[in-house]
Amino acid sequence: MSTLYVDNLEPNLGSRVMAAGHVVQVQQYTTMTTTDTTSSSWTATDIGVSITPTSASSKILVVMSGGMHGWAGSNTTYDQRGGLKIYRQIGGGSFTELETSSGGQQVQYGRGGEYDALSITYLDSPATTSTVTYKVYFRREAGSLTFSANRDGNNQSSATVMEIAQ
Numbered sequence: 001m002s003t004l005y006v007d008n009l010e011p012n013l014g015s016r017v018m019a020a021g022h023v024v025q026v027q028q029y030t031t032m033t034t035t036d037t038t039s040s041s042w043t044a045t046d047i048g049v050s051i052t053p054t055s056a057s058s059k060i061l062v063v064m065s066g067g068m069h070g071w072a073g074s075n076t077t078y079d080q081r082g083g084l085k086i087y088r089q090i091g092g093g094s095f096t097e098l099e100t101s102s103g104g105q106q107v108q109y110g111r112g113g114e115y116d117a118l119s120i121t122y123l124d125s126p127a128t129t130s131t132v133t134y135k136v137y138f139r140r141e142a143g144s145l146t147f148s149a150n151r152d153g154n155n156q157s158s159a160t161v162m163e164i165a166q
Contacts, residue, residue: 018165024058027051028160035149036072038140042085042097045149047118048135049159053128057166060124062086062134067157069138070108070115072146080143082108086122087137091130095137098122103141112145118157134161 018024033046047064064086071080083104087095099105105120118136126132136159140147150157 020166022165024054024163024165025051026160026162028158030066030156030158031150032153032156033150034153035138036146037138038146040139040141042087042137042139044087044095045136045138047149047157047159048133049161050131050133051161051163052131053126053163055165056127056129059164059166060126060132060134061162061164062120062122062124063158063160063162064118064120064134064136065158065160066155067118067149068115068151068155069118069149070147070151071110071112071143072148072151073112075112075143075145078109078111080108080110080112080145080147081141082138082147083141084108084118084120084136084138084149086120087135088124088126089133089135090126090128095133095135097137098124104138107141108147115151118149134159
């Protein structure tokens with residue numbers, strides 16, 4: 001029986017060897033910036049992050065989390081509804097939604113003074129090696145109050161992306 005000891009393995013021509021399913025890189029951005037909207041149109045928040053994939057075949061795991069999101073004011077009726085979803089920009093182009101449901105990837109119902117944490121996870125296949133930016137957009141869908149992301153600036157939301165080798 002023989003034993004092979006190796007101190008270092010390097011691929012031919014210096015290219016990287018990544019087994020499918022392994023994390024290639026991670027990028028994260030955190031923010032305490034409050035964004036408010038009364039619009040029924042999808043509006044950008046400050047919650048977003050960019051990544052430049054090393055391979056066009058990679059998948060990108062997008063995780064948006066944290067923060068208090070909800071309705072400003074003290075309205076006691078439960079007539080408020082808002083949606084949040086992830087938009088994507090490739091190579092400095094336009095932002096486009098990753099999914100097309102009318103309510104978004106997270107829907108919040110409630111009344112003034114009620115807040116929920118942001119929690120959206122999405123596995124994307126951007127098929128590019130250009131810089132990709134992911135950003136949370138939101139909108140008021142029903143009611144009359146202001147919908148806030150990171151309400152009052154005393155909490156933090158994070159946007160994390162992981163490139164997954166394929």
